Amino acid sequence: MKSTSYSEKTLDHFRNPRNVGALDGPDVAVGKVGNPVCGDLMYMYIRVSDDRIVDIKFQTFGCGSAVATSSMTTELVKGMTLDEAMKVTRNDVADALDGLPPIKMHCSNLAADALHDAIKSWRAGRRGETPEPPKAGEVRSSCGLPAAKPPAIEGAEALLGKGVYRRVEDPKAFVDKRVLIVDRGKPSVDVALDLTKHTGRVIFMSSTKEPSSKDDPRTPLKRSDVKVIYEAELIAVLGEGEVEKVRVHDLNENEDYELYIDAVVILE
Amino acid sequence: MPAQVYLDYQSSKPVDPRVVDAMRPWFTERFGNPSSLHLDGDEATDALERSRERVAQFIGANKDELIFTSGATESNNLAIIGYVTRNRKRGDHIVIAESEHISVHNIAKAIEKQGFKVSKVGVDQYGRVSVEKLRKKIIDTTILVSIGWASSEIGTVQPMQEIADVLHGKGIALHSDAVAAEGLVPIDVRKVPVDLLTLSANDIYGPKGLGALYIRRNVNIAPIMPGGGQERGLRSGSEDMPGIVGMAAAADIMASEMPAEVLRLAHYRDRLIEGVLGRIPKSHLNGHPRERLPNNAHFRFDAIEGESLLLSLKDKGIAVSTGSACSSKTLEPSHTLISCGLLHEEAHGSLEFTFGRWSRPSDADRVLEVLPGIVERLRSLSPLYEKEAMA
Numbered sequence: 001m002k003s004t005s006y007s008e009k010t011l012d013h014f015r016n017p018r019n020v021g022a023l024d025g026p027d028v029a030v031g032k033v034g035n036p037v038c039g040d041l042m043y044m045y046i047r048v049s050d051d052r053i054v055d056i057k058f059q060t061f062g063c064g065s066a067v068a069t070s071s072m073t074t075e076l077v078k079g080m081t082l083d084e085a086m087k088v089t090r091n092d093v094a095d096a097l098d099g100l101p102p103i104k105m106h107c108s109n110l111a112a113d114a115l116h117d118a119i120k121s122w123r124a125g126r127r128g129e130t131p132e133p134p135k136a137g138e139v140r141s142s143c144g145l146p147a148a149k150p151p152a153i154e155g156a157e158a159l160l161g162k163g164v165y166r167r168v169e170d171p172k173a174f175v176d177k178r179v180l181i182v183d184r185g186k187p188s189v190d191v192a193l194d195l196t197k198h199t200g201r202v203i204f205m206s207s208t209k210e211p212s213s214k215d216d217p218r219t220p221l222k223r224s225d226v227k228v229i230y231e232a233e234l235i236a237v238l239g240e241g242e243v244e245k246v247r248v249h250d251l252n253e254n255e256d257y258e259l260y261i262d263a264v265v266i267l268e
Numbered sequence: 269m270p271a272q273v274y275l276d277y278q279s280s281k282p283v284d285p286r287v288v289d290a291m292r293p294w295f296t297e298r299f300g301n302p303s304s305l306h307l308d309g310d311e312a313t314d315a316l317e318r319s320r321e322r323v324a325q326f327i328g329a330n331k332d333e334l335i336f337t338s339g340a341t342e343s344n345n346l347a348i349i350g351y352v353t354r355n356r357k358r359g360d361h362i363v364i365a366e367s368e369h370i371s372v373h374n375i376a377k378a379i380e381k382q383g384f385k386v387s388k389v390g391v392d393q394y395g396r397v398s399v400e401k402l403r404k405k406i407i408d409t410t411i412l413v414s415i416g417w418a419s420s421e422i423g424t425v426q427p428m429q430e431i432a433d434v435l436h437g438k439g440i441a442l443h444s445d446a447v448a449a450e451g452l453v454p455i456d457v458r459k460v461p462v463d464l465l466t467l468s469a470n471d472i473y474g475p476k477g478l479g480a481l482y483i484r485r486n487v488n489i490a491p492i493m494p495g496g497g498q499e500r501g502l503r504s505g506s507e508d509m510p511g512i513v514g515m516a517a518a519a520d521i522m523a524s525e526m527p528a529e530v531l532r533l534a535h536y537r538d539r540l541i542e543g544v545l546g547r548i549p550k551s552h553l554n555g556h557p558r559e560r561l562p563n564n565a566h567f568r569f570d571a572i573e574g575e576s577l578l579l580s581l582k583d584k585g586i587a588v589s590t591g592s593a594c595s596s597k598t599l600e601p602s603h604t605l606i607s608c609g610l611l612h613e614e615a616h617g618s619l620e621f622t623f624g625r626w627s628r629p630s631d632a633d634r635v636l637e638v639l640p641g642i643v644e645r646l647r648s649l650s651p652l653y654e655k656e657a658m659a
Contacts, residue, residue: 004578004579006579011579014576014579037611037613039573039601039612041652059650059651060649060651061572061649061651061652062573063573063575064576064579066573067576176392176393178393178609200393203611227611227614240405241404242404244390245390259609259611260606260608260609261609262392
C-alpha cells in the first residue's frame with residue numbers, strides 16, 4: 001500500500017479538520033508530541049471541567065494522516081471523562097478513520113499520545129501554561145540516529161582554520177558558504193545577522209528554548225533571514241581535512257542528526 | 269496525454285505517440301530475433317544497429333560505443349560495478365557526489381561490501397559539486413568518479429566539463445547518470461569526455477524498461493549478468509526490439525525538437541518560480557538559481573509538510589512530487605535535499621514541479637491560482653506558524 005493510500009474518512013478529516021486552534025485559561029492543559037525534524041509536531045489543548053474534557057483543540061505540522069488523526073482524536077474524546085480519554089489508543093483513532101496505511105501507523109498516528117500527554121499535564125497540575133517539551137524517553141522517538149552525547153565538540157579543534165572559526169574577522173570569507181553559528185550570546189547573534197549580508201544560508205543554533213521575551217538578545221533573529229534551531233547542541237564537526245558536516249544533538253527528542261555545512265563559528 | 273495539470277514529468281513521461289507508431293510493427297509483424305540467421309533475424313539485426321547508431325548520434329558517440337539495457341538502474345549498475353570489477357587491479361577507490369540519487373548511493377554500498385572504498389564529495393547549498401573538493405577526494409587508488417549530470421530532483425546541473433578536466437590524464441574513469449539531463453541540456457561526449465554515460469528511453473519520451481550505456485572506446489567493463497553474450501557480451505538477453513526502435517525514434521524527435529522545447533519549458537519554469545517566490549511568503553527555491561534544468565522548479569515552504577501540500581494539490585487536479593520523508597517508502601527525507609544543507613524540517617516542506625512536452629502555458633497559472641491559498645490553510649493548522657515572523 002502506498003503511504004498516501006488514505007481512506008475517504010482520513011481525507012475528509014485532512015481536508016476539513018475539526019477543532020483546529022489553541023485554548024488558554026486556568027482550566028486548560030497542553031500536550032505535545034513529535035518533532036519537526038521527524039516531520040510531525042502536534043499540540044493538543046484540553047479544557048477540563050469536573051474531570052471531563054469540555055473542549056479540545058489541536059495544532060499540527062505534518063503529513064495528511066498527522067492532521068487527520070489529530071482531528072479525529074478531538075472528535076472522539078470531546079465530552080469524555082479523563083479516565084475514558086486515557087483509554088483511547090492510537091488503534092482506536094486509526095479504526096475511527098477506517099484504517100491508516102501501515103507505514104503511517106507509527107510515525108504520524110501520535111495524536112492519542114498528545115492527548116494523553118495533555119491529561120498527564122492536567123493531573124500534574126500544569127494548567128494554564130505553555131506546553132512543556134516531553135522528557136527524553138517519555139515519548140517514543142520516531143526518527144534520527146541513536147543519541148550519543150559527548151561533553152565537548154568533537155573535531156572542532158582538529159578542523160580549526162579549516163572551516164571552524166573562533167572569531168569572524170573578514171565576513172567575505174563566508175560568501176556563498178553555509179554557516180553554522182553556535183549561540184554565545186549577543187556577539188554571536190550580531191555575527192549571524194551580519195553574515196546574512198554575505199551568504200544566503202546562516203544557521204544559528206542554541207541549546208536554550210525559544211525566547212519569549214522581547215528583550216532577549218536572540219529575538220531579532222526571528223525577523224531576519226537567519227534559520228534558528230533551538231534546543232539543539234553541536235556535538236561534532238566532521239570532515240576529511242575540511243568541514244563537511246556537523247552532528248547535532250536534539251535536546252528535545254534526545255536524538256542526533258547530521259547537517260551539511262561549510263563553516264562553523266564558535267566564538268571564544 | 270495528461271488530462272489534469274501534470275507537473276511531475278521527472279517521475280514519468282508519456283510515450284510520444286510518434287514513438288508508439290514506430291514501435292508498433294515490432295510487436296507483431298517484425299518479431300525476429302537479431303541472433304537468428306534467417307530473413308526475419310536479418311531485419312531485426314539491421315534495425316538494432318540502425319537504432320544503436322541513432323541513439324549514439326544523439327550524444328555525439330560512435331555506434332560501437334553504446335549498448336542497450338533495461339533502463340537507467342541497470343546502466344548505472346553495469347557502469348559502476350562492471351567498471352570496478354574489471355579494473356580492480358588498478359585500484360579500489362571510487363568517488364560519488366553526496367547529492368546523488370539514492371540508487372547510486374545503494375550501488376556504492378553494494379561495492380563497499382565487496383571491499384571497495386567509496387568517498388563522497390560534498391555539494392554546495394545549491395547542490396553543485398565543488399571541483400576543489402573533488403580534487404581533494406582523489407587518491408592514488410581512485411579508479412572511478414560517478415557524478416550525475418543533473419539532479420532529477422532539485423534540477424541542479426553539474427559542472428561536468430570542469431569535473432572532466434580535474435580527472436584528465438589521471439587514468440580515472442568518469443561515469444555520469446544523465447537521465448535527468450537528457451533532452452533538457454545538450455550532452456555531447458566529444459565535448460565533455462565522460463567515459464561512461466547512463467541514458468533512459470522514457471526520459472526522452474520513449475518507452476519504459478529500456479535504457480542505454482555509453483562506453484568510450486578502450487574503456488573496459490565486465491558484464492554483471494552472465495548469459496548468451498548479446499551486446500558485445502556486456503548485456504546478455506534477447507534484445508527488446510520494440511523498445512530499442514522506440515528509443516531511437518524518441519532520440520530522433522528529441523534531437524530535432526529540443527532547441528524550441530527547452531526554451532518553452534524554461535519560460536513556464538521561470539513564470540512559476542517568479543510567481544511562487546513573489547506571492548508566497550517564506551517560500552524558497554531549492555537548487556541552483558541559474559545552473560538548473562529548464563523544466564524544474566523546486567520549492568520549500570516554512571512550517572508546512574510536503575505531503576500535505578501534495579494531497580491538497582491532488583484535490584485540485586495538480587500532480588507534483590515532494591522530497592518529504594512522509595511520502596517516501598522509507599520515511600527518510602530526500603538525501604539530495606539533506607546534502608544541500610537543509611534541516612530535516614525544511615526537507616519535509618519541499619515540493620517539486622517539472623514541466624514537459626505536453627505542458628501548457630496555463631499549467632503554471634493554475635498552480636499560482638491555488639497554491640497560495642493551500643499554503644495559507646496548512647500554515648493556519650501548524651504550530652510552527654507564527655504570523656509575525658511570516659509577515
